[in-house]
Amino acid sequence: PGxxxxxxxxxxxxxxxxxxxxxxxxxxxxVAMRFTGIISTLAIIFYQAWQETAILQYNSPDRDRxxxxxxxxxxxxxxxxxxxxxxxxxxxxxxxxxxxxxxSLLFIYPLGVSAxxxxxxxxxxxxxxxxxxxxxTLPAIVLAAVVNVVLNLTLIRLIGVYGVIxxxxxxxxxxxxxxxxxxxxxxxxxxxxxxV
Numbered sequence: 001p002g003x004x005x006x007x008x009x010x011x012x013x014x015x016x017x018x019x020x021x022x023x024x025x026x027x028x029x030x031v032a033m034r035f036t037g038i039i040s041t042l043a044i045i046f047y048q049a050w051q052e053t054a055i056l057q058y059n060s061p062d063r064d065r066x067x068x069x070x071x072x073x074x075x076x077x078x079x080x081x082x083x084x085x086x087x088x089x090x091x092x093x094x095x096x097x098x099x100x101x102x103x104s105l106l107f108i109y110p111l112g113v114s115a116x117x118x119x120x121x122x123x124x125x126x127x128x129x130x131x132x133x134x135x136x137t138l139p140a141i142v143l144a145a146v147v148n149v150v151l152n153l154t155l156i157r158l159i160g161v162y163g164v165i166x167x168x169x170x171x172x173x174x175x176x177x178x179x180x181x182x183x184x185x186x187x188x189x190x191x192x193x194x195x196v
């Protein structure tokens with residue numbers, strides 16, 4: 001069930017676009033998604049790199065301080081990557097992408113925001129891993145899949161491909177809010193407003 005829900009949440013957009021809008025828009029959207037994959041890949045690298053340290057620190061007395069420090073640094077890193085990513089692509093898009101796909105540049109920033117929100121949701125997944133309580137991930141994933149399907153079916157008809165992008169953002173925000181609340185059983189984060 002978890003894998004099916006993740007597929008619905010993360011990979012079903014091309015099917016919705018193809019069905020409701022058409023193959024030409026699907027191709028343009030796919031180009032933008034390829035570039036957005038850069039942010040997701042960097043977030044996965046970070047997640048895997050600090051996973052062992054997080055598990056070791058989970059039982060320490062200053063667990064909340066450790067996870068708060070990591071979270072604040074992670075948010076700063078993601079924001080820096082997003083700004084640099086958008087700037088570099090905007091300057092170089094004209095020679096990286098064929099003229100018939102240049103329209104996809106309009107989708108880069110909102111898809112980048114979506115990838116950053118997903119990366120934040122993935123950060124909270126570490127709490128389940130550390131506590132060896134991964135079964136608790138399923139309700140959030142199912143909720144995200146339901147929100148994703150309902151919003152895609154509603155918004156694509158109203159605002160086209162931007163409906164898919166808005167659906168991604170809202171879906172991942174729902175996931176972040178759910179996990180933020182659920183993570184309080186494992187660690188409590190303190191946000192440093194100077195970083196955020």
